Amino acid sequence: MQLARIHHVAIICADYAKSKRFYTEVLGLRVVAENYRAARASYKLDLALPDGSQIELFSFPEAPARPTRPEAQGLRHLSFEVQDVQAAADELAAQGIAVEPLRVDEYTGRRFTFFADPDGLPLELYEAGTVR
Known part of the structure; x- marks a missing residue:
């Protein structure tokens, strides 16, 4: 397969x-x-x-309802790739959506952050590009 x-x-x-x-x-x-x-x-x-x-x-x-956030068994979160994590996070914040502070992936060097959908499902923004 x-x-x-x-x-x-x-x-x-x-x-x-x-x-x-x-x-x-x-x-x-x-x-x-x-x-x-x-x-x-x-x-x-x-x-x-x-x-x-x-x-x-x-x-x-x-x-x-989802039993816990985010560490319940099963799907942990859904991640979307974006070109610029800060710009995308700023767009969400401008619409009143809480966004966690940006972090850097210790293995890839790429920036990422989390936010939630209306039901509290953890969603991630992950920056595209090469390793920093």
Whole structure:
């Protein structure tokens, strides 16, 4: 088996409208498809990044909350590559989103920071480029 890339990441949200706005208007992801599944009382929103990778945003009635942040077993966080971490962090902060102080990856020398989506899912901004 030869895996080529990550196709999509699935996220279950508590407030569909709030999360849809966050991922489309704040993070700027493009809507590929939006479907309401009546049998599940659930929305499924397919969102795309410029490289073609996708996020599936789901709403399920009464889905349990994430037990801890960020060290629960399972997916730890979702990371997005950006050209300039400081500029991206400043954009988020200008929209009222709390962003942690920038840090430097001790192995790659690249800058990174964390913030959260409306449900508290840890999201990371990781700077592209060569090792410093």
